[in-house]
Amino acid sequence: MDGADLNANSGIPRTEEMSISVVIPAYNEDRIIEQTLTALLRHLADRGEAHEVIVVDDGSGDKTVDKVDSLVRDGSPIVLLRNEANMGKGYAVRRGMLNAQGRYVFFMDADFSYPVQELDKMLLELTHGYDLAIGSRALPESNLEVRPPLLRYVAGQVYAFLIGVLVFGGIADTQCGFKGFRREVARDLFSRLTLSDFAFDVELLFLARKHGYKIAMVPVNLRFNAGNSKVRLARDSLSMFFDLLRIRWNDAKGRYDPQRGGES
Numbered sequence: 076m077d078g079a080d081l082n083a084n085s086g087i088p089r090t091e092e093m094s095i096s097v098v099i100p101a102y103n104e105d106r107i108i109e110q111t112l113t114a115l116l117r118h119l120a121d122r123g124e125a126h127e128v129i130v131v132d133d134g135s136g137d138k139t140v141d142k143v144d145s146l147v148r149d150g151s152p153i154v155l156l157r158n159e160a161n162m163g164k165g166y167a168v169r170r171g172m173l174n175a176q177g178r179y180v181f182f183m184d185a186d187f188s189y190p191v192q193e194l195d196k197m198l199l200e201l202t203h204g205y206d207l208a209i210g211s212r213a214l215p216e217s218n219l220e221v222r223p224p225l226l227r228y229v230a231g232q233v234y235a236f237l238i239g240v241l242v243f244g245g246i247a248d249t250q251c252g253f254k255g256f257r258r259e260v261a262r263d264l265f266s267r268l269t270l271s272d273f274a275f276d277v278e279l280l281f282l283a284r285k286h287g288y289k290i291a292m293v294p295v296n297l298r299f300n301a302g303n304s305k306v307r308l309a310r311d312s313l314s315m316f317f318d319l320l321r322i323r324w325n326d327a328k329g330r331y332d333p334q335r336g337g338e339s
Contacts, residue, residue, distance in 0.1 A: 165275025
């Protein structure tokens with residue numbers, strides 16, 4: 076999966092001179108995808124650097140692909156990758172990140188819960204010595220414009236506690252859907268991922284710490300969009316818990332050891 080994807084639709088010539096890549100996993104996002112991409116592309120164009128947006132459609136059953144493909148045909152700097160079936164958010168993000176050509180690569184959610192300007196704050200950290208920059212809603216400087224429902228908030232707190240007990244401590248917010256990397260770091264980490272669902276963020280950060288990468292935690296502004304969330308607490312919570320145990324098991328078996336190299 077590493078390197079250029081031969082099944083991609085692209086409105087741009089893709090070269091190693093690309094400065095910024097942004098990956099967006101998409102599953103049934105036809106209501107919002109055009110608005111998200113238009114705002115993102117406008118911001119990237121204003122920066123004046125070579126850029127690309129990689130949309131990974133994760134087996135959508137609506138018109139998501141049609142709407143993205145229309146922008147590609149219009150010449151927008153978009154690469155469209157398609158999963159024939161729904162493979163999970165972690166799988167979609169991994170596929171996009173391993174195909175990204177930018178010197179700095181980011182992933183963000185399609186619902187634009189975080190203003191695109193947050194990218195600039197992360198990029199600043201990446202250009203000042205950090206290997207990856209992660210949005211953190213737990214920092215005092217962060218601003219939650221619309222807070223999540225109480226049940227979702229409590230579930231998040233319980234999950235954060237379990238991460239601290241079972242996997243690692245020191246990172247209060249692992250699940251923020253906005254993260255950035257130096258390209259070579261992204262390729263190393265994402266080539267090693269084994270999880271395909273929502274717990275992939277935890278595995279990603281576990282790997283980053285194990286391999287000694289420098290992590291910057293960046294305050295973010297959150298505009299929570301409950302209507303567009305793909306997390307279903309009753310269905311996903313147990314799976315995410317067992318994924319934490321899988322991370323520990325993988326580590327005990329030496330699967331994450333640096334000398335073993337990444338898996339593509």
